[in-house]
Amino acid sequence: MKVKICGITDLTTAIAAIDYGADAIGFVFAESKRKITVPKAKEIISHLPKEVLKVGVFVNETKEKIEEIASTVGLTHVQLHGDETSAFSKSLSFPVIKAISMDKDLILKEIEAYPCEHVLLDGPKGKYRGGNGLSFDWNSISVKDLKGKKVILAGGLQEENVEEAIKLIQPYMVDVSSGVETDGKKDLTKIQTFINKAKGSQTGGTRNEFIYTAE
Known part of the structure; x- marks a missing residue:
């Protein structure tokens, strides 16, 4: 089971998450309490291993700005969290x-x-488009409806429920942000426990044909 730790704002946490086994690190460039500056993201990414995915989160941003930020800081993927159209994504x-x-x-x-x-x-919209810590009814969906997609499960995940979520949804990756925080800040102990539980799941990563984490 692959794991994405989102909302990273400092190098120490990013390196620790990778040491614990994170496969992807998320940086929020949209309005959020976890929003990061371009120079800071660039500095952090310059120290990260090549094989780790570096994901930038954007909400209804212009193509030009997304491309500029992604190129400047060294992103590998762009996460669109707004009302972006298919044509926009393709561009x-x-x-x-x-x-x-x-x-x-x-x-x-x-x-x-x-x-x-x-x-x-992700969970329902809250104050922000993502990272609100809100889950949804996992029993209400089937990833069979997303054949050909790699499904990343997010929204309200934490160490107490990630194993259950993986068994029910069987995603390609799980994504967490607020679920590994204490008093609004990333908690290294929670990150380590979350990753251990996600990767220790007996059923995780066994149905990649329904390919699909966090914010």
Whole structure:
């Protein structure tokens, strides 16, 4: 099971997360309490291993700004967390992760045609488009409706429920941000425990044919 730790704002936490086994690190460039500056993100990424995914989170940003930031800081993937169209996604030169807020009227089948390899299933919208720590009813969906996509599960995940979530959804990756924080700051102990539990899941990563984490 692959794990993404999102909302990273300092090098110490990024390195620790990777040492614990994180496969992807997320940087938020949209409005958020975890928003990071371009120079800071560039500094952190310059110290990260090549094989680790570096994901930038954007919400309804212009193509020009996304491309500029991604190139400057060294992102490997762009996560679109707003109302970006299929045409917009296709126009970007970086691989796209399309984040979907799991509202009750959402039909997953409609996302199949979206031009991206990864689809991130997040909790309902809160104050921000992501990272609100809100989960959704995992029993209400089936990743069979997203054939051909690598499914990243996010929204309300934490060390207490990540194993259950993996067994029910069987995603390609899990993504966490607020679930590994204490008093609004990343907690290294929680990050380590979360990664250990996610990667120790007996069923994790066994159904990559339904390919799909965090914010």
